[in-house]
Amino acid sequence: MAKPLESEQNRMKATEESESRIITSFSDLQERILEKGKELFRLSDSFEDGFFSTYRLFSKSLLFLENRPLLKLQAFRFADLFPSLSSLSSISRYIRIYFVETPTELPKWILLFLSVFLSNRLSSAFVALGAKIGIQLTAKFFILGRTYGSDRKKILSRYKNGICSTIDILGEAVLSEKEAERYTSEYLVLLEEISKDKELFEIRNSKFPGEPTGNVSVKCSSLYSQLDPLAHESSVTHLIEKLRPILKSAVSKNIFINLDMEQYETKDIIMDTAFRIFADPEFQDYPHFGIVVQAYLKTSQKDLQKVIEYSKKRKYPLTVRLVKGAYWEYEMTQAAQKGWEPPVFLIKSDTDRNYEECSVLLLKSYPHIRPAFGSHNIRSLSSAFVRAAENSVPENFFEVQMLYGMGNSYKQAIRSLGISVREYSPIGEVIPGMAYLVRRLLENSTNEGFLKNINANSKDRERLLYLENPKLK
Amino acid sequence: MNYHHNSNFQNETLRDFSREEERSILNKGFVSIRKEFPIQVYPIISGKTKKSSLIVPTQNPANTSEKIADIHYASIKDAEEATKYSVQFFETWKSTKPDIRIGFLKKAANILRSQKAELTALISLEVGKGIKDIDAEIAEAIDFCEFYAKEAENIFQPRKRDLLGEENIYTYIPRGVTLVVAPWNFPLAILCGMTVAPLVAGNPVIMKPAEQSSAIAFKLFNILIEAGIPSSALHFLPGKGEEIGAYLVKHPEIHTINFTGSRAVGLGMIREAASQNLKFVKKVVAEMGGKNALIVDEDADLDEAVIASIQSAFGFQGQKCSALSRIILLESKYDTFKNRFIDALQSLKPGLPEDPSVKVGPVIDSESKTRLDGIASQFTSKILSKLKIEEGQKHSGHFVEPIVFESEDPSSPLGQTEFFGPYVTLFKAKNFEDAMKIANNVDYALTGGIFSRNPKNIQYAKEKFEVGNLYINRGITGAVVDRQPFGGYKLSGVGAKAGGPDYLKQFLEPISITENTMRRGFIPET
Numbered sequence: 001m002a003k004p005l006e007s008e009q010n011r012m013k014a015t016e017e018s019e020s021r022i023i024t025s026f027s028d029l030q031e032r033i034l035e036k037g038k039e040l041f042r043l044s045d046s047f048e049d050g051f052f053s054t055y056r057l058f059s060k061s062l063l064f065l066e067n068r069p070l071l072k073l074q075a076f077r078f079a080d081l082f083p084s085l086s087s088l089s090s091i092s093r094y095i096r097i098y099f100v101e102t103p104t105e106l107p108k109w110i111l112l113f114l115s116v117f118l119s120n121r122l123s124s125a126f127v128a129l130g131a132k133i134g135i136q137l138t139a140k141f142f143i144l145g146r147t148y149g150s151d152r153k154k155i156l157s158r159y160k161n162g163i164c165s166t167i168d169i170l171g172e173a174v175l176s177e178k179e180a181e182r183y184t185s186e187y188l189v190l191l192e193e194i195s196k197d198k199e200l201f202e203i204r205n206s207k208f209p210g211e212p213t214g215n216v217s218v219k220c221s222s223l224y225s226q227l228d229p230l231a232h233e234s235s236v237t238h239l240i241e242k243l244r245p246i247l248k249s250a251v252s253k254n255i256f257i258n259l260d261m262e263q264y265e266t267k268d269i270i271m272d273t274a275f276r277i278f279a280d281p282e283f284q285d286y287p288h289f290g291i292v293v294q295a296y297l298k299t300s301q302k303d304l305q306k307v308i309e310y311s312k313k314r315k316y317p318l319t320v321r322l323v324k325g326a327y328w329e330y331e332m333t334q335a336a337q338k339g340w341e342p343p344v345f346l347i348k349s350d351t352d353r354n355y356e357e358c359s360v361l362l363l364k365s366y367p368h369i370r371p372a373f374g375s376h377n378i379r380s381l382s383s384a385f386v387r388a389a390e391n392s393v394p395e396n397f398f399e400v401q402m403l404y405g406m407g408n409s410y411k412q413a414i415r416s417l418g419i420s421v422r423e424y425s426p427i428g429e430v431i432p433g434m435a436y437l438v439r440r441l442l443e444n445s446t447n448e449g450f451l452k453n454i455n456a457n458s459k460d461r462e463r464l465l466y467l468e469n470p471k472l473k
Numbered sequence: 474m475n476y477h478h479n480s481n482f483q484n485e486t487l488r489d490f491s492r493e494e495e496r497s498i499l500n501k502g503f504v505s506i507r508k509e510f511p512i513q514v515y516p517i518i519s520g521k522t523k524k525s526s527l528i529v530p531t532q533n534p535a536n537t538s539e540k541i542a543d544i545h546y547a548s549i550k551d552a553e554e555a556t557k558y559s560v561q562f563f564e565t566w567k568s569t570k571p572d573i574r575i576g577f578l579k580k581a582a583n584i585l586r587s588q589k590a591e592l593t594a595l596i597s598l599e600v601g602k603g604i605k606d607i608d609a610e611i612a613e614a615i616d617f618c619e620f621y622a623k624e625a626e627n628i629f630q631p632r633k634r635d636l637l638g639e640e641n642i643y644t645y646i647p648r649g650v651t652l653v654v655a656p657w658n659f660p661l662a663i664l665c666g667m668t669v670a671p672l673v674a675g676n677p678v679i680m681k682p683a684e685q686s687s688a689i690a691f692k693l694f695n696i697l698i699e700a701g702i703p704s705s706a707l708h709f710l711p712g713k714g715e716e717i718g719a720y721l722v723k724h725p726e727i728h729t730i731n732f733t734g735s736r737a738v739g740l741g742m743i744r745e746a747a748s749q750n751l752k753f754v755k756k757v758v759a760e761m762g763g764k765n766a767l768i769v770d771e772d773a774d775l776d777e778a779v780i781a782s783i784q785s786a787f788g789f790q791g792q793k794c795s796a797l798s799r800i801i802l803l804e805s806k807y808d809t810f811k812n813r814f815i816d817a818l819q820s821l822k823p824g825l826p827e828d829p830s831v832k833v834g835p836v837i838d839s840e841s842k843t844r845l846d847g848i849a850s851q852f853t854s855k856i857l858s859k860l861k862i863e864e865g866q867k868h869s870g871h872f873v874e875p876i877v878f879e880s881e882d883p884s885s886p887l888g889q890t891e892f893f894g895p896y897v898t899l900f901k902a903k904n905f906e907d908a909m910k911i912a913n914n915v916d917y918a919l920t921g922g923i924f925s926r927n928p929k930n931i932q933y934a935k936e937k938f939e940v941g942n943l944y945i946n947r948g949i950t951g952a953v954v955d956r957q958p959f960g961g962y963k964l965s966g967v968g969a970k971a972g973g974p975d976y977l978k979q980f981l982e983p984i985s986i987t988e989n990t991m992r993r994g995f996i997p998e999t
Contacts, residue, residue, distance in 0.1 A: 081926045084772045086805060094772070097928060173776035175783075176816030225820050229491035230604060231830035265491045339486035 029386065030466075036382035037465035043413035062441070068105040074098050079438050082135055083431045091128035092118055136430055141405040142440045143170065143433050144425045148193045152200070155425065159203045162415045163423055166258060166401070167194070168217040170428030170436050174225045180242070183222040187246050190216060190427075195253035210396075212288045215256040217424065218246060220270050229265045232272070239273045247283055256288035258321060264297060264331050264343040271303065275310055278318070290319030290372065295355035296328060296344045304358055308365045317367060321401055322358055323374040324351050352380060352467055359384040363391045363398075372422070374401040378410065379465045385419070395419050403440065482623055482955045485582075485612040488589070490605070496829075499604070502590025503827060506598070511540045514691040514711055516547035519558045520704030523551050531688065534601040534835040535825045535870040541599050542688035547712040549720050552679075555708040556726050559650040559677035562705035567647050567675045571629040574673045575622045581669065581700035582618035585611065592661060592692065597827050599688050600660055601834040601870075602789050604826070609951060610662045614693075616954035617666035617972065624977045625673045638991035645981035647675030648756070649728030652721045654714065654742075656734045657837055658792045660686030665693055666954075666971050667731045668707070671980040672697075676729065677706045681718050683734075685837050687711040714738070725751055729980055733760040733794075736891070736964055743967070758968035758979050760960055762891045763919030765949055766799040766912040768934070770905060770925035771806055774946070778924040779813045781948040785922075786897040787821065787875050788950060790836050795920040795942070795950040795959070799888060801900045801908045811899060815858040815877055823862045823872065833860065835870040836894055842871045845894040849873075852887060855880050857899065883911045891917070905930045913939045919961030922949040941965060 065072040078098050085091045096118050099106060106114075117123040145151020148167060155165055167190060174180050194200065194214035204211055221227055223242040227235050243259075250257045259274050261267060274291045277283060293304050304320070311318040328344055335342040345351045355375065362371040363384070371393075373384045381400060388398060399420035402411055411421045426436055488495045511530065516523040525545035533539040547555075566574075585592070589611055596607045634641040651671035655664035664682055672678050682690030694709040710717055721727055722742050730746065732739055739759035746755035767785065769778050785797035802810050826834035836842055849856070857879040862872045875895035880887045887898040888911070902908035905925075912921060921940035925931055931945055941961035942952055952959035958973025960966055969975035990997055 077926070080774075081772055084774065084926070086771075090771070094927070102928065173780070175776065175779050175813055176820040178816040178819070179813070225817070226822065226830065226832075228830065229489075230496070231828075232491070232493070232496060234830035268491055268493075338489075339484055340489060 029390075032386045033379065033383045034462075034465050036386050037378050038462065040378050040382060040410065040413050040417075041461060043416055044409040047409040047412035047416075070102075071099075071104040071106055074102055074104050076438055076441060079135065079434060079441065083434045088125045088128040088132070089121075091131055092124040095127060095131060135434075138441075139430045139433060139437050142403065142426065142437055143430055144404055144427050146427065146429060148190050148427055151427065152193070152197060156197075156199055156203060158423060159200065159207065161412075162207065163411055163421050164208060164211060164215065165404070165423045165425040166215040166217045166256070167425050167427060168219060168260065169222070170426045170433035171222065172432050172435075174222045176225050180223055180225045184242060184246065187216065187218060187223075188249055191246070191249045191253055191255055194255060212256045213254045215258070215288075215422065216250065217258045217260050218243070219260050219262065220273065221262055221266065227266055227269060229269065232269060235266075235269045236272045236276065239269065240277045243273065243277055247277065250288070251283060251286050254288070256290065256319075258290035258292070258319065261292040261294055261323075261325075263327055263334075265334075267294075267297070267299075267303070271306070278314070285315045287316035288319075290321060290370075292321045292323060292374075293358060294323055294325035295358050296325035296331075296351040298343060298345060300354060300358055301361065304361050308361070308369055311365070312368045317369050319370040319372050320362060321372040321374045322355065322362060323401075324355055324377075324380075349467065352377065355380050356383045356387075356467065360387050360391075363388050363393050366391060366393045366397065371398040372401050373398065374424070376402055376407050376410070377464075378461075379467060381414070382465065383467075385417070406440070480955060482620060484953055484955065485586070485615040485619070487612055488608050490608075490829075498590050499593060502592075502594040503597075506591045506594040510542070512542040512688045512691065513545070514542050514687045515545045515709075516551045516555075516711060517694065517704075517709040518551060518555045519562075519708065520698075523547065529684070531599060531685065533598050533870070534837055535827075535872075537870055539598070541595075542691075544684065544687045544711050547710040547717055549717060551712075552710060552717040552720050552724075555679050555710055556650065556721065556724055558705055559679060559708065560726050562677050562703070563647075563649060566677055566703070566706045569675070571625055571673075571675075574675065575625050577697075577701040578618040578622040578625075578669050578673050581697050581702075582615045582622075584696045584700055585615050585618070585665075588692075588696070592689070594827070595689055595692060596660060600657055600686050600837060601826050603832065603834060604829055606789050610659055613659075613662035613954055613972075614665040617662065618669055620954050620972055621666070621670045621673050621977055624974070628674075628977055628981070638989065638996050640986075640988045640990055642986045643983065644986070645674075645978070645983050647671075648980055648982055649676060649753075650726055651676040651678050651729040651731055651980060652681065652724075652727045653678055654681045654718055654722075654730065654732045654734065655683055655690070657683035657686035658789070658794075660689040661693055663733050663971075664690055667733065668693075668697065670977055671729065671731060672702060672706065674977055674980040676980050677708075679708045679710060679721065679727075681710050681712065681714070681721065684711070684713065722746070723749070725749070728753060728755065730755065730757045730759075731980075732757060736761040739966070740964075756979070760794065760966040760968070760971070761964060762893075763794050763796075763917045763961060763965050764799065764889060764891050764915045765795060765797055765917075765920045765940070766801055766915075767797050767921065767949055768801045768902070768905070768908045768912055768923040768925075769803065769806055769810055770908075770923060770927060770930055771803040772926045773806060773924035774926070775806070775810060775813060777946065779810065779817055781922075781924070782814060782897070783817050783821070785948040785950050787818070787833060787895050790834055790873065790875070791895040791897070792836060792841075792893055793950055794965075795952065796893075797922075797949055798892060798897055799883075799900060799912070800897060801902050801911050803905065803908065804901055804903065807899075807901055811857070811879075814899075818858060818860055818875060818877060821860060821875070823860065823866060825870075833862075833875055833895070834872075836873050837871065839871055841894065842873050845873045845892065845896070848886075848892055848894075848896065849876060852878055855887060855898070883914060889915055905933065909934065909937050913937070916964040917961065918963035919965040920944065920949045920952075922947070939963065941970065 100115050117127045144154055169186050220239055224238050259270055278289050293300050307320055331344045332342055362369055375381055395418050399422055400414050401422045401424055404423045404425040414421050490496055527546040529544045531541045533541055592611055593607045596602055628645055632643040653667045655667055668678050668680055722730055722745050730742055732742055739761040743757045746757045749755055782800055821832040822830055823833040824831040855878040856876055858877045860875045862874050866872050873894055878887050878898040880898050883900050900911055902911055918939045918941055920942040921938050922944035923934045924946055954972035958970035960970035969979050
């Protein structure tokens with residue numbers, strides 16, 4: 001009788017021990033992530049007044065919209081509308097409709113100022129012009145420039161400062177094959193311009209010896225107007241044919257090509273396209289290809305496993321840019337209207353947690369996948385760094401990607417840790433690029449972490465280093 | 474909380490075709506339905522299959538060499554017999570507990586749900602509709618069953634207003650035998666909604682499906698019988714509209730005519746019903762047509778407006794009463810819209826609708842094709858762009874080239890006549906008020922829409938746009954049961970909106986019963 005009891009007690013003891021070990025190692029891990037985050041904050045403070053500080057000014061001015069929900073809504077609606085306004089008089093008319101005739105939390109004196117100025121044709125033109133310049137300036141924080149050729153200086157100066165870039169082309173939705181052809185030729189021109197840039201070549205050679213000639217992010221929906229999940233097979237075949245000349249050109253010029261992700265409904269099309277075309281004899285031994293995994297998707301871990309298995313079979317590993325995803329509102333409305341289970345996590349902290357789990361999957365696949373952590377959330381990045389060290393993944397094997405125009409001091413801080421940083425740098429017309437801008441603005445004001453990271457005082461921002469757990473609440 | 478704002482009705486979910494599994498089930502549906510071809514479609518009266526002396530085959534409109542069904546047309550004698558049995562069964566059906574009738578509808582919804590793949594394939598092959606449109610249509614048919622079942626649950630709860638010594642009840646009784654004359658363009662959903670509503674209300678129904686879509690109608694009829702609807706309450710009469718349809722419209726035992734189709738036929742039915750000398754007023758519920766417009770404001774999001782216009786104008790080759798046929802553009806947006814719209818049209822792929830990458834299929838039959846080709850040649854000078862369809866394709870099916878016209882005269886047929894095909898005309902307006910005038914200056918009031926980010930214009934449209942269904946910043950087709958009850962006024966129709974709160978009541982007569990419960994000296998306890 002005594003024996004089984006004893007063994008039971010032993011077993012219980014053993015479980016307790018292993019549980020407590022898990023708890024200590026869990027809290028130990030959290031501790032290390034916290035420390036890494038604090039270190040990044042400290043480092044970023046030392047770069048604060050460094051060479052990029054305009055963003056701080058911008059983000060401070062964006063703070064004006066905090067706690068003014070009606071004004072924020074109108075401001076975003078106005079930014080969304082702006083590309084359609086063709087004259088100063090229509091701009092001023094809409095300023096009146098959106099900000100004077102619609103109640104917002106605008107301070108009375110501004111309102112008074114606006115209504116006085118808008119009442120007269122000449123002064124209203126001034127208001128309109130002011131708004132136009134303001135919006136264009138704002139857009140320029142996030143949009144590199146019109147074309148690579150015209151605005152390459154900005155890219156070069158960032159390379160000089162140790163920050164690489166991946167360039168993407170902004171624009172309107174592609175509604176026809178004619179429009180798609182225009183984008184294809186824009187990508188080809190971009191590749192051509194990058195490869196011919198001697199100055200870039202020199203900087204790259206001296207500062208980034210391992211780096212390919214350039215890095216371009218391709219939006220598949222801009223290459224084929226008839227992408228349709230129902231017509232999966234034909235979408236994949238067409239997309240492959242559309243991508244072929246771009247990939248060919250990139251391979252001949254040694255330029256990295258990343259296939260970006262968009263809406264959930266096109267995810268499988270893009271993944272299958274990538275798997276098929278990257279395996280093409282022409283491209284199978286090319287080292288510079290990448291795709292994206294969006295951690296806000298519930299399917300992301302499963303998809304990531306597929307990518308890992310695929311990449312294992314390649315001569316050179318694929319790069320996976322791990323992001324959280326930028327179409328959350330869109331996916332939620334689509335799902336609601338069609339009566340579907342949303343494909344995305346409903347709670348932000350679930351996405352954050354999944355991002356960390358995906359990071360671990362990526363790092364554990366070393367050396368079969370090159371991870372590119374696309375995030376501005378310092379907690380998410382710290383966790384990736386800590387786990388990279390835990391899995392003995394060398395720091396030059398992965399990189400961090402952040403958006404052009406955002407979080408510059410953090411980019412410098414990460415660079416100083418010896419980790420590569422790449423900027424996602426959009427080029428295109430500023431006005432049609434506005435949709436991108438609206439998404440960036442939304443991100444900057446609703447993303448729990450980022451804007452608050454930047455603007456919060458040091459005590460508040462440390463709070464953002466904890467992965468919230470709603471179950472513990 | 475205000476329960477009017479949100480019903481607990483759940484719409485049927487659409488299939489997610491980004492899932493490989495859904496696509497493969499769909500393919501199997503095509504394989505299995507083709508094994509049944511040619512489907513034999515008979516008149517069925519009180520459960521008895523009738524012989525016919527006239528058998529008309531139907532073909533796949535996209536490939537006329539493929540035979541879909543043999544339709545055994547019903548005769549006048551069959552129509553007479555169906556009416557007789559309906560009248561005989563009326564009292565029984567009327568006194569059947571509403572719960573039992575409601576149960577049949579719920580069962581029917583489940584059967585429809587289980588046969589989505591085969592139904593999709595059959596609709597695609599018999600009328601040439603695209604797969605996503607069909608998916609929405611099947612969901613709509615299921616919604617009609619579920620929604621009218623739910624509505625019946627509420628309606629058959631008597632409304633009580635009792636006072637001391639007086640009891641008042643307000644309740645409904647079914648009207649009588651209902652004739653359902655349905656169109657081919659929503660061969661499943663419209664026929665289903667038009668049939669199950671009078672049935673659940675307690676009226677026997679005679680189904681007269683469209684000639685062109687009788688095979689789908691026959692499937693639906695069988696599903697309803699399988700769901701438990703007594704064979705004496707529901708009779709199936711495929712056949713010629715001009716013959717048995719016209720005969721039944723005049724029949725003195727038919728109380729209600731539930732019609733969806735052309736304006737000429739609908740108005741004819743109303744005239745006929747009004748001129749009859751009966752002991753009741755024959756009621757005609759008619760959904761007829763539209764000349765639907767979309768206004769694109771100067772501040773519109775063109776990415777969205779162009780895509781929505783393409784879908785609304787060319788979806789199912791424009792063969793929807795809600796289809797877009799007039800685009801009214803503010804001057805400053807005209808050229809940009811025009812170019813993007815034309816290019817978008819040119820990027821659509823014509824072909825067999827069963828091919829998921831095809832966006833432009835055939836029109837329903839050769840009669841339709843001849844009529845549409847006639848319109849195209851009449852307005853050749855106004856053609857802005859035309860999607861070329863290869864000769865081979867045109868010979869193998871009833872293909873019509875989708876056209877974008879341009880006109881300065883909104884009072885011409887391009888701005889006034891319903892074409893029921895893949896034709897859309899662009900008009901220019903000076904300002905938003907002008908655009909609204911053009912939009913409203915037609916005989917119809919069915920669907921309409923605007924693309925605008927100006928809250929004033931949006932408000933103006935809400936107040937002034939003469940349409941039964943107004944859509945703002947989205948396409949103008951694809952109404953969803955309960956969320957967007959569907960139907961028009963002016964010459965677009967008469968009667969309540971399908972999938973809305975008033976629809977069932979059209980097949981019922983409200984009665985009020987008052988009882989004085991006071992007896993000399995005492996009031997019974999309540």
